[in-house]
Amino acid sequence: MRLNPLRRLTNRSRGEHLSGKGGSSTDFADYRDYAAGDDMRYVDWNIFARLRRPYIKQYLHEEELHVVILVDASSSMLFEDKLQRAKQLAAAFGIMGLMNVERVSAYAMHQKKDEPWMLPPGSGRQRIRNLLQFLEGVNGGGDVPIEKAIETMLRFHRGRGIAILLSDFLTFSDLSRSMNLLFSAGLEVWGMQILSESERNPSLEGDLRFVDSETGETLDITNAGELLSLYQDHRRWQEQTLNQQCRGRSGRFASVSSALTLESTLFDVLCRQGWVLR
Amino acid sequence: MSWPGFSFPFGAWFFLTLIPLVVLYFLKLKRPRVEISSLALWQSVVNDQRVNSPFQKFRRNLLLLLQLILLMLVILALMQPFISAGPETVEYLPVLIDCSASMSSKVNDADETRLDLAVEQVKGMIDNLRGNGKIALFTFSSGGRRLTEFSDDSQLLLRALQKVEPTDRASKLDEVLRMAEAYSRTASVEKVVVITDGNLNDQVDFELPFKLDIQRVPTGGNNLGITEMTARRSGPESWDVFVRVSGSATETAYADLRLLKNGETIGKEAIEASVEDSERVVFSVESKEAALLQATLTAKDFDSLQIDNSVWLNLPNTRPLKVYAAEKLYSWQHALSVQTETELDTAAEPSLPEYDLIITDVEDLKGSTAPIVVYNGLVPKELQDLISVAAVTENDTPVQIMDWLQTAPLLRHVQLRDVQIAEKAKYINDADSQALEERGYEVLIHGAEGPLMLQRRRGLQTEYYFLFHTDRSTLPYRVAFPILVSNVTEFALQQASLSEVAATATGVLPAISVAPNREYQVKGPLAGTYNVTSTPSGILVGVQAETVGKYDIFDGEELVASVGTGLLSSLETSLRPVDEIQFSEVRVATDEVKVIDSDRHIWWSLAFLAFIFLLFEWWYFQRAKGGLAA
Numbered sequence: 001m002r003l004n005p006l007r008r009l010t011n012r013s014r015g016e017h018l019s020g021k022g023g024s025s026t027d028f029a030d031y032r033d034y035a036a037g038d039d040m041r042y043v044d045w046n047i048f049a050r051l052r053r054p055y056i057k058q059y060l061h062e063e064e065l066h067v068v069i070l071v072d073a074s075s076s077m078l079f080e081d082k083l084q085r086a087k088q089l090a091a092a093f094g095i096m097g098l099m100n101v102e103r104v105s106a107y108a109m110h111q112k113k114d115e116p117w118m119l120p121p122g123s124g125r126q127r128i129r130n131l132l133q134f135l136e137g138v139n140g141g142g143d144v145p146i147e148k149a150i151e152t153m154l155r156f157h158r159g160r161g162i163a164i165l166l167s168d169f170l171t172f173s174d175l176s177r178s179m180n181l182l183f184s185a186g187l188e189v190w191g192m193q194i195l196s197e198s199e200r201n202p203s204l205e206g207d208l209r210f211v212d213s214e215t216g217e218t219l220d221i222t223n224a225g226e227l228l229s230l231y232q233d234h235r236r237w238q239e240q241t242l243n244q245q246c247r248g249r250s251g252r253f254a255s256v257s258s259a260l261t262l263e264s265t266l267f268d269v270l271c272r273q274g275w276v277l278r
Numbered sequence: 279m280s281w282p283g284f285s286f287p288f289g290a291w292f293f294l295t296l297i298p299l300v301v302l303y304f305l306k307l308k309r310p311r312v313e314i315s316s317l318a319l320w321q322s323v324v325n326d327q328r329v330n331s332p333f334q335k336f337r338r339n340l341l342l343l344l345q346l347i348l349l350m351l352v353i354l355a356l357m358q359p360f361i362s363a364g365p366e367t368v369e370y371l372p373v374l375i376d377c378s379a380s381m382s383s384k385v386n387d388a389d390e391t392r393l394d395l396a397v398e399q400v401k402g403m404i405d406n407l408r409g410n411g412k413i414a415l416f417t418f419s420s421g422g423r424r425l426t427e428f429s430d431d432s433q434l435l436l437r438a439l440q441k442v443e444p445t446d447r448a449s450k451l452d453e454v455l456r457m458a459e460a461y462s463r464t465a466s467v468e469k470v471v472v473i474t475d476g477n478l479n480d481q482v483d484f485e486l487p488f489k490l491d492i493q494r495v496p497t498g499g500n501n502l503g504i505t506e507m508t509a510r511r512s513g514p515e516s517w518d519v520f521v522r523v524s525g526s527a528t529e530t531a532y533a534d535l536r537l538l539k540n541g542e543t544i545g546k547e548a549i550e551a552s553v554e555d556s557e558r559v560v561f562s563v564e565s566k567e568a569a570l571l572q573a574t575l576t577a578k579d580f581d582s583l584q585i586d587n588s589v590w591l592n593l594p595n596t597r598p599l600k601v602y603a604a605e606k607l608y609s610w611q612h613a614l615s616v617q618t619e620t621e622l623d624t625a626a627e628p629s630l631p632e633y634d635l636i637i638t639d640v641e642d643l644k645g646s647t648a649p650i651v652v653y654n655g656l657v658p659k660e661l662q663d664l665i666s667v668a669a670v671t672e673n674d675t676p677v678q679i680m681d682w683l684q685t686a687p688l689l690r691h692v693q694l695r696d697v698q699i700a701e702k703a704k705y706i707n708d709a710d711s712q713a714l715e716e717r718g719y720e721v722l723i724h725g726a727e728g729p730l731m732l733q734r735r736r737g738l739q740t741e742y743y744f745l746f747h748t749d750r751s752t753l754p755y756r757v758a759f760p761i762l763v764s765n766v767t768e769f770a771l772q773q774a775s776l777s778e779v780a781a782t783a784t785g786v787l788p789a790i791s792v793a794p795n796r797e798y799q800v801k802g803p804l805a806g807t808y809n810v811t812s813t814p815s816g817i818l819v820g821v822q823a824e825t826v827g828k829y830d831i832f833d834g835e836e837l838v839a840s841v842g843t844g845l846l847s848s849l850e851t852s853l854r855p856v857d858e859i860q861f862s863e864v865r866v867a868t869d870e871v872k873v874i875d876s877d878r879h880i881w882w883s884l885a886f887l888a889f890i891f892l893l894f895e896w897w898y899f900q901r902a903k904g905g906l907a908a
Contacts, residue, residue, distance in 0.1 A: 170316030211314070
């Protein structure tokens with residue numbers, strides 16, 4: 001299985017991703033007119049013999065894809081195995097990248113100083129162990145806005161590729177600027193929203209006082225049962241917004257439930273939506 | 279629109295319980311804390327809801343709001359609110375209940391009478407009594423009667439109301455209004471309520487010092503009744519008995535009229551009568567002796583009033599009029615001699631102890647009595663210090679007749695203008711007609727300087743005094759004289775009940791001649807007897823006869839006399855309500871719309887509303903659970 005980027009934003013360094021024409025792989029791509037200075041080895045002499053004009057034969061270039069995995073490990077992700085599922089998916093995406101000779105880096109967004117927050121970019125199958133160790137070391141917690149975490153990540157990141165955001169995207173902020181930053185850095189924005197079942201279909205009633213797990217702020221709700229339909233409207237609206245923001249930046253978006261099994265998520269949802277190729 | 283009043287206004291203190299309710303609500307309002315991953319979505323949801331729901335502030339505390347409304351509704355119901363019918367604003371309210379005969383008429387086949395409706399209406403007014411309001415109950419028919427003082431004790435008023443019964447008398451409003459006026463001097467009476475069927479005289483001679491609210495109970499069905507019964511002598515031993523039957527309906531009603539003499543039927547006629555066309559029936563009755571006649575009416579259809587269906591009439595013995603005319607009163611003797619059915623005695627002195635008419639020129643009657651005595655040329659002894667009579671001399675001014683009472687029975691159609699009189703009666707000692715009236719005498723003929731003829735009533739006896747001698751005047755030579763004598767004779771016949779008798783209406787029995795100073799027992803149509811004592815002159819007077827029927831008067835075991843009474847009121851029999859009554863200064867409308875207008879209690883409506891709120895509250899807070907489960 002391998003990741004299926006939409007625009008093939010790759011690095012100059014050789015990799016296993018066919019980045020486009022002008023490469024040196026064995027896969028033919030196209031012809032073009034000869035220009036002075038071109039390597040004579042790429043002139044198609046058979047065409048020249050027939051047409052009496054030199055054409056350069058172009059091949060697909062295999063370049064390296066940088067896969068950046070951002071795992072939201074804030075307190076909100078600690079609900080109902082959302083973080084666990086995010087870590088599992090991050091491991092899956094990371095392994096896919098490493099197994100296909102991509103550069104993979106990972107970032108965890110949390111406020112635990114004793115826990116790792118960044119896995120530097122690397123490639124090769126030997127990095128799988130580092131990746132898994134990194135993810136296992138992330139337990140999460142704290143209040144880290146996702147947009148701030150993206151800015152932090154971009155300070156350390158170099159290279160084009162894919163930025164996979166594994167988060168619940170439950171933030172008060174507008175993510176447009178963060179996604180623009182990612183796109184400007186040459187990264188396709190792949191957003192994966194992981195929500196628990198209680199967030200997707202809450203079962204609430206009566207007068208409640210909600211406490212934010214990250215900030216501790218409270219919100220009084222009267223007759224929560226009456227607001228459920230409005231909640232669903234807002235959740236669907238947020239999904240659509242995120243979808244538009246991601247697709248507008250040559251990316252993808254998917255919203256999955258943490259209650260859905262990993263197998264179903266990987267081999268069903270993500271395959272159907274073209275995230276991965278089998 | 280009038281604001282509702284409250285029967286239990288002190289219940290408003292219970293509104294203080296709203297305070298602990300609010301306090302307890304906020305003390306108890308501890309929302310369950312639910313930790314969620316992020317408030318981001320919920321905050322936007324709440325913001326959106328507040329924008330789209332203008333009553334969100336209320337809805338946030340909807341439970342408190344519903345509980346407050348619920349408690350207030352319960353407290354309001356506890357205060358027993360009512361929509362006032364009006365009379366509570368009056369502090370002192372005399373209520374006059376019509377108990378006349380027409381009030382006993384049935385309004386339907388269920389035997390419910392107008393008086394029953396009136397009593398129900400007054401009960402409603404007593405139930406509405408509150409605050410400082412006090413009611414005094416009066417009943418009236420031909421007279422007034424006070425049942426209670428001004429009182430706010432509803433039990434006392436209701437007990438008095440239970441004793442209200444219809445009478446067999448015609449209604450007369452002025453006397454009870456005067457009673458109410460007397461009470462208005464002791465209390466501030468702004469309004470007087472009259473509960474009646476409207477069967478009243480449309481003119482009442484009374485100046486209203488207060489506002490009169492005449493409330494009319496619904497009228498009932500049709501009625502037929504005897505409104506008149508008289509007998510006129512048609513021969514030495516025969517009478518013509520006239521019976522008038524009137525109806526209350528515009529359509530003709532049918533009935534059988536029977537005439538009984540001493541309990542035996544002597545005549546029967548089929549009657550057709552309506553409100554426009556009463557029927558007068560004549561029965562010819564042969565009777566030499568005194569007899570008790572009874573006319574009874576049996577309606578063929580619904581007859582709402584029963585008491586006007588029987589009338590009694592006493593026929594006297596038939597005999598000639600016994601007249602004594604003094605020996606020297608030739609002109610009177612001559613005039614009386616041509617009168618039929620007259621037995622004239624012209625002896626020097628009266629020979630019989632009783633006459634029907636005595637005409638004399640001497641004051642001493644030698645022990646004889648008569649219902650009518652005409653003194654000729656005499657001044658009563660007790661007036662001799664006020665009046666002097668002397669012959670007219672040549673120097674005197676002639677005697678002039680200035681005026682005479684033409685409505686007096688003796689002076690009807692009598693023209694006295696040109697009569698010359700040779701004796702002059704004049705006032706002395708500064709006397710005048712008022713001084714005579716103070717001594718019981720009424721002036722019938724006024725002269726220029728003094729009275730010429732006087733009248734005095736002594737019990738059943740009536741005395742007439744010609745202060746001049748008629749033979750010393752031109753009166754016997756005038757046409758007026760035989761008319762005068764005829765009037766005297768006619769009046770004597772009436773007084774002796776020899777020419778015409780009429781049935782007696784309820785109220786008081788006519789005077790009955792019995793032994794003097796003796797106690798008699800009267801047994802009426804109702805159960806029980808009561809004793810009455812005759813006067814020293816041997817007359818039973820003032821015997822109460824409030825009920826239609828026959829009254830037997832016993833002297834021990836011996837039946838002395840039987841007298842019957844009847845309603846005999848065309849007003850009551852007609853059952854006709856008047857729309858307006860003309861008082862001395864104002865007209866007052868009788869209004870049927872206000873009948874049985876009582877306060878409308880709305881506590882049960884509030885209690886029902888509270889129950890609805892309770893159900894709504896329960897549903898509102900339970901529906902979310904049901905919706906999620908679905």
